[in-house]
Amino acid sequence: MPILGTYLMPHPPIILPEVGQGQERRIQDTINSLNAIGKDIKEKSPSTIVIITPHGTMFNDAISMVNESSIEGDLSMFGVPEVSMKCLINQKLTGEIETLSNDENVPVVLSSKDFLETFDVKLSLDHGTLVPLYYVNKFYSDYRIVHITYAPLNDLELYQFGTIITKAIEALNENAIVIASGDLSHKLKDDGPYDYSPYGKTFDTTFVELLEKNQVRDIFSMDSKLISEAGECGFRSVLIMLGVLDGYKVQSKRHSYEGPFGVGYGVMSFSIVGKEDSKLGAIEQAISNKKEQKLNNANPYVKLARESLTTYLETGKELKELPSYVTDEMEKEKRGVFVSLKKNGELRGCIGTILPTTNSIAEEIIRNAVEAGLHDPRFYEVNKDELLDIDFSVDVLGQAEPATTDQLDPKNYGVIVYNARKKGLLLPNLEGIDTVEEQLSIVLQKAGIEQDEPYELKRFEVIRHSEI
Template sequence: MGGVNLSPLVYAGLFPHPPLLITGVGDEQKPEVQSTDQACRELAGRIAAREPELVVIITPHGPVFSDAYTVADWTPLKGGFTAFGSPESMVWENDSAYVQALDQLAERVNLPLYAVDGRQLGKHRQSTELDHGAMIPLWYLEQAGWRGKIAVVRIGGLAPRQCWEIGRALTMATDKKLALIASGDMSHCLTDDAPSPYNPAGAKFDKLVTSALERGEFATVLAIPPDERQRAAECGWRPLITLLGSLSQWQVESQVLSYEGPFGVGYLVAGFDVRGPNGQAEFPDHTPQDRSRLTALAREAISHYLTSGEYLDAPADLAPPLDKRAGTFVSLKLDDQLRGCIGTIEPRHPNLATEIIANAVDAAVNDPRFEPVTEAELTELSISIDVLGGLTPASFADLDPKQLGLVVEWQGRRGLLLPDLPGVDTAEEQLAITCQKAGISEKHRDEAKLFTFTVTRYS
């Protein structure tokens, strides 16, 4: 984003957003969140004291999209807490000029962030009321005596680098004195009575984030693996790394003001004191490592195709298993979410190397469920390759979804499911999903021929 000026960023903060912090909501439980309440008041006071002309809030709630961030493009911005039993409500002026400038900047630098107006939300039967993720920090700002223009950014399910890059853009669309707020809670699974089922990964996640912010080790937060975040059942990681993207261009001193975990949810409050510009920081390198030469070949094949439009030639000297023939599936994941998967049950090419090259390209650009992979995404893709063994006729009693893949056939229809997939734990689930993929209805399931196969998985 060279050539774009930074705004005078004056302060940044991380707010949790339990509604019971608000007057009239769960007053009998207020003692349980006293430390959080005091820290939120302290953080709001620090922001107000810097007299920002604009506050941008990054929230994980409200209408959100899997493939883009949005910024609210209507004014005034209204919200309240009647859904939580409180008559409290607020009206804020949206900084429309900032919203338009941010939208134009995102388009210019090809970032998936879009201004969305109230009419667009209405067409999808979505409310224009601000969500509690935005409202609770605003309530504290109002309590601290600050009233100014705001902008509300809603996260999308993007890869870490894109979240971080959008954060950088937030500080480049205005020359006003700017404060940034990330709204989000930590783990929701700290205890048996938490909103999500208890998982010890929750406390581990919260401790990792809290200690990283205390030490100013922001790269540690960015590097938390997707499976750890998922087990923690958090809603604050993407708002936080978006904020850290904004702060990457500044000298920053971070301070944890409080952390507590009542009701099984982690509430973390942190402030970020901005000391001055820090150049153009780059996103920390967390490129997935290809531990196998097979996955390295797949990544090279995708890169070659994206840059040249041509298929990579197979290496001249093929060592086992690349010199063999076998059906192969190439699976692509971005931030632990499937991004493409294409394969062949029986081999179509003279060797495994060529099979991998063809299927890797197809998974990247020809999977009809997804948009083609971009060069920017390639560095963050995790690639796995399943090399299939031969098909063995089987009965239902032979099924083993953890160890054996399954092929079903009925009247020319065919479906395949790889083994050891998340959420496929029983033979019944494996058979039902495979038949669904083949277009075989439940009433014809017993008529289908079953075949199992082994796989060798490379990642």
């Protein structure tokens, strides 16, 4: 059987003794599990390891695969350049995966040194690859790799890409294993890399349990907000890995789960024990049900934003009559409004007004939804085929008030900076902005105001309405 096994492996650099300097002993169960995986891989002796990482060079619209004879890198950014690695690339298998992906309209790009240099990016082995392979190489090193960096495509495309990997492996009769590199929630503790979130532990527990029970359909039905709020980097790696296993009966084993540093580290193996029908149809139905729930969202603010952009994309005309679900507040009050679009968890457009420019909140939503979809200069225009993959949110702004830096709180207050010529605004409670210093640095950059320029400061609260 060409696919010899698949694995979920975390990639915390601190787990390496050269980096951890003794701290790694706090995740000894994870170390023991990774050693067990390394021994298992040695026993299987694959000619190729397909590794899926979140930390290579990532593109928003295409899965990236390294197309060079080799790739190397080290852990200089973690203070230990002596931990280095060079891996030979299986270019034949890489090329076969690309060909089949093109045939099935799954977007992929081959990343070479010259290609990445056009983006001022150096081709280098990332820690999402290096750390798992460190534990493989302790026991076995006679292999080449296929290096894959996932993209924020929709869940079904990622799963389909996994099925393509299997077709390519089987077409070339490669003896291969597949590693999904990824950590789970980064929000398990206040002293972790991100602020604590109650969603973190819930996500980890739910996700690992579903993997243990091979309840693949239910993974694709998981609550979008739970996934988004968990702050993970392994979910998409696993979706591709699950696609690799499509059509096979699988025996799952959880080797360990730990999270003492505020990040969830899960180690699992998935062994093929037979064949079964494809789960693709059931997954498509689960995704369809999720989208139907989104369309039936009862919140009138996001419902109006979605209807506004949908109407414009389908007819080329703005929504003229207010739908019956619009509330009195939306119809009669005037406020500044921001409409934000996210596709597969990534920002796809955001446009808003600090002060009202129309006669009502409803009209502000209608206008800004179209603006966010078509006229945010950071993104190409949304097309109607994307709409079901996009989550809408609407922020209704409260009255801005003068503030000092010690009165700011990036979770609860948005911020406006301005001087005689420039102005910038940043909404509150944005992913990855956890401190006042980060908030001010970003909003000043948006405004084009230098740190040493004089400026005034205001804060404001928002009421956020969201589909997730």
